[in-house]
Amino acid sequence: MDTYSLLRQIADSWVLLVMFLFFLGVIVWVLRPGSSKLHEDIANIPLRNDSPRE
Template identity: 65%
Template sequence: MDTYSWMRELADSWVLLAMFVFFLGVVVWAFRPGSRKDHEESAHLIFRNEKTPAGAGLEEAEK
């Protein structure tokens, strides 16, 4: 058996299975119980300084 055939057989069977198991693990991890708080915090992270910009206090301190 040459190298190409062996690598092709490996990729068609075991690597495909490993990628599928990894995908299922990521999906289960994303939808695990108790992760709603983490996802909501990440989703609202860009709006944290919406009312007051992050560097607003620095300009007044320099004057």
């Protein structure tokens, strides 16, 4: 089976719907109300300076 046929079968099956629902679930998980503090903390990691440079 060539690559095109394999990808076409995946697109024609329920797998595409499952992957799309998983993608939406990830987006909802990231944008949930309680996660803003966590994302803000992670975003500030490069700005932390735990040890002074010499």
